[in-house]
Amino acid sequence: MNLEHEIQNLAKEAFELPEKMNIDRIRKVTKRRKMIHNVAVVGRTLLVLFATLFLSLFIGVNTSTSFARACADMPIIGDLSQSMVVRSEIRSAIRHNKNVQEYIQAGGLHEYHQVQGGSNSQIRCTVDSYLADSLAFSFLLKVDTSIDLLPEDQFSLSNLRLIDLDTNEEEAIDLDSKEEKVIYCPATSGTDIKAPGKLQLVQTYWEKPHRNFAVAFEIDDTFGKSRRIKESFRFEFKNVDISPVKHYPVDQTIEFEDKQIHISDLLVSETTTLVAIEQPNWDGYIFKGIDLFITDENGNTISDPGLNNGILNEGYQVQDENGKTYTYIIMPTIFYKNVQKVKLQITAICYTCYDNRILTVYPHKNIATIGDETIPIEVYGSDHSYGDFGLSDYTRKDAPKEGTMLFVIPYDAQLPLYNYVCSQTQNGLELLKEELFGYPTTKIGGKEYLIIKVSREYEETLGQDPIYRFVSNGDSETSRLIAAVEVDLTEASDTI
Amino acid sequence: MTDEVFFNRVEKIRQKMYAIAYSYFYSESMAIDMVDDAVYRGYLKKNSLKQEQFFETWMVRILMNLCATHYKKSKRHRSFEEYVVDHEPSAEIATNRLELMDAISHLPDDLKRIITLKYYGEYSTKEIAELLKIPMGTVGTRVRKALDLLRMELGGDDI
Structure with a gap:
């Protein structure tokens, strides 16, 4: 047979363009990688991957029982160190999320241990434990499979929904603007389904807390079309204790260039802090995000999103009953900080312009x-x-x-x-x-x-x-500014 | 170069980019990763490209360099089982194609690039010459040399 003909036949395999090669996804991936350095992003759910970050040190040095015992006589440290004895696989899953670390140390982790086979029994999910407060619900998830995996194999978690078991209402969770988030499943799972996966923290912000609800999602293998597997899972949670969120009205406006931005509220829960910003009505511009951190009265930073997940300011949008839109900027929690007053320090505002060709x-x-x-x-x-x-x-x-x-x-x-x-x-x-x-x-x-x-x-x-x-818009623009808004924390106006 | 122009241009060449990346790894996911990486690198440096008519050449070069580097690091070869699972060919076709893949992967880098661009990128001799910054005659010579080496590797004149 003709060699050139053989090579051409071989090359034909490469001419069927996979779905993932669509320009929308490529653009998104590229922009996201670029954004990691500089831009705010809108999204409502964080799936925290096990990125290796240095923050593990905080919990890593304090996790042995002997250390806890040695510290037991010391006030404050004694209590803290004892509660910091956390299973190593959970430590590994949360090691870069200081919020969750503190919450777990305070006893916020609920053991759950439910294992479920998927609809076709090729993927198995384990929900190991969960964390819940008024703003966020998180669970520690492990994925195992009986499929022979290749090193490049990966699984996606998609179509995450919360179903209220009392009302049967379903709340779809926006996985970072509906984009599928990837859970990397260890390629060690051979045909033996008992081969262990690793725990991952799936963290989601809910519109309202539920006490009896189910979490439903799909996990699929995204490797090749011929191997594509998608299985559905549903885990039910009942009588979940929800700790309340403290609400501090802010109601202050910042002016910059010819624009204004109104900061309406500060919400503080045990796992997260949200800064609510009213959607500004700027002619020709759309607000995209804000860069802020929180300091105490002495100017010491007590909440900086850069230290939370190592990536960037995140947020999500909600609409109140009057149709007004707010962006909630997600910050590391200040719940455990012993402060009377804080300053919301704003350093940049990101927006994009648009023309009339809507x-x-x-x-x-x-x-x-x-x-x-x-x-x-x-x-x-x-x-x-x-x-x-x-x-x-x-x-x-x-x-x-x-x-x-x-x-x-x-x-x-x-x-x-x-x-x-x-x-x-x-x-x-x-x-x-x-x-x-x-x-x-x-x-x-x-x-x-x-x-x-x-x-x-x-x-x-x-x-x-x-x-x-x-x-249709041009590139995003960022205005650098220095502005601070002071908030009194001595008494929350109410709890939600 | 604006984002809009950049991604429009990427869209026009994404098929070629994917095919070229695929020729290194014979793996869909690896090829996609390589294209993603090349596009990202291109995006970061897009303003350094002074003459936009060379966009395709420039991107393909970025991609091939990435693929070559990554291939050297990984030295990953497709197994018979993987290939059969993905493409479901007959045993004979699978065996022949895997041998051919193996032979191509063992070609010297300069010859492999020629084969990749000619058969996977479907570039003409003139375009390959521009891409690799070599004379057209050299392209022809290298194609012949690559095919001769492949014939030797695959055992004889019957192919």
Whole structure:
């Protein structure tokens, strides 16, 4: 046989582009890696991976029973050291999360020990223990498998939901803007299902605390299409004790350049501290995040997100009953700090500008608008009230998942490149999702079209109509400033 | 170069980038990782690229250097079982292809790059010459040399 022909056949394997090679994901991965150094990010759940950080030292030197015994006679240290005897696998899972360390030291860890086989019995999950307070629920999870794993194998945890067992209400948890988070499963699990995995801390912020609830999620093997396995898990938690959160109203405004930002509240729980910022209504700009740390009265830093998880300021957005949006900036907890007053020190505010070319899609009307211009479009969705995905040139690698909308827009509409999905809130545009909508093209009846693919979770309602709003923006901008807001902690206004 | 332009350009060449990375590791996940890494490095240095018409050349060079470095470190070879699991070929095809993969992976680096660019990147001789900054004649010579070495490695003239 011809050698060149053989090489060409071999090379053909590489011409089937995996789903993961889509430009949206590549852009996201790239931007996230870049952001690690400098930008705030919006997300509601942290899946804390076992990154190696130096903070393990804090708990590492104090974990032996003999040390605890030796310190037992010393006031304060005695109590602390005794409670710091934590199983090594838990220490390993939480070693870079000082908040959780302190919470566990204070007795906040609840043993749970439930093991569950997945729906196809190829993956097994163990929830070892959990932590719960008014702002956050966390659990220590281990994944084992009977699958023969390769070194590059990895598992994803996705579609995390909380189900209230009293009301059956389901609360979907936004895993860092719905992006699948990766749990690295040790590649030591051979066919023996008893081979141990490692505990990981899955930390999630809930809208409201629940006492009886189930946590449901999916774990899947993301290695290759031929090996793809996805299994569902559901763990129930009953009579969970929730410690209250202290609420301190702040209600102070900071001015910078020609903009204002209003800090409304400070919420302190045993595992986390949140700084609530009212979504600013800036003409032409969308607020993205803030860089802040908390000091005591003497200027000593007592809460700095950089020391919390080694990455960056995180936050999530909530809407109150009046439709006002707030961004909650997640900070390391100051619960255990013995301070009367604190200062919220703001060093930077991050925002992005947008122009007037907001694309509003009305899927029920099969139109999109930019300003006064109306563009007829085709709409497809996994909901069959829209057309199905029978787009001939839309290859299977880009096949949309459940809950996805496709908007097919004539190429000659000359759209700018959209990279934000936003919603119009009472106080300005809210950034829902940052993503480059990569515009694959397709030909229908000889005419060329662009396709915008978006998850249905970003649908908002305008009157009776569901709509999607896309914003085209330039690069993010960061204003450096020095501003401080003082908060009196002597008495919380209330507890939640 | 703006982000928009950068990622538009990456999108145009992502198929080639993936194929090139795949040729080093014959593993989807490794290839994706390599492309991700190359794009990230390119993104960080995008403003240092003075002539945007050389974007593809520049990115492919970054990618190939990364792949070559990583390949040397890992020295990972696909096992028969892995290949069969992923591609479900007949035993005969699997055996032949694994031998061919093995032979290509043992080529000297300069010859391997030529094979990768020609068959996986589907670049023309002229484009390869530009990519590797060598004369077109040298490209032709190296292709012939690589194919000769592969024939020797695979045992004879019948292929």
